[in-house]
Amino acid sequence: MIYYTDRKEQIVIMLYGKCMCPCGGGQSCIVDRRELNDWVHEDNLFLENKLPLRKDCFQQYTNKQLKALENFTTKDSLC
Numbered sequence: 001m002i003y004y005t006d007r008k009e010q011i012v013i014m015l016y017g018k019c020m021c022p023c024g025g026g027q028s029c030i031v032d033r034r035e036l037n038d039w040v041h042e043d044n045l046f047l048e049n050k051l052p053l054r055k056d057c058f059q060q061y062t063n064k065q066l067k068a069l070e071n072f073t074t075k076d077s078l079c
């Protein structure tokens with residue numbers, strides 16, 4: 001018997017057998033989170049900035065994406 005501590009991870013395993021992402025999946029995996037219609041911070045940010053989304057966790061950020069993330073972090077630290 002296998003116990004899963006993360007409920008969402010369990011759902012992913014049940015539905016797909018294995019994660020489609022090279023990172024192996026998990027709570028912070030953007031692929032897993034999209035599959036579960038979970039809120040993905042970077043997706044939200046990139047959509048706001050009209051930038052393409054990353055295919056999976058191992059895909060490199062483009063310069064524009066990095067800029068958007070940087071801007072968000074800067075804004076956040078001012079709060």
Ligand SMILES: [Zn+2]
Nearest residue numbers: 021023029057
């Ligand atoms: Zn991933």
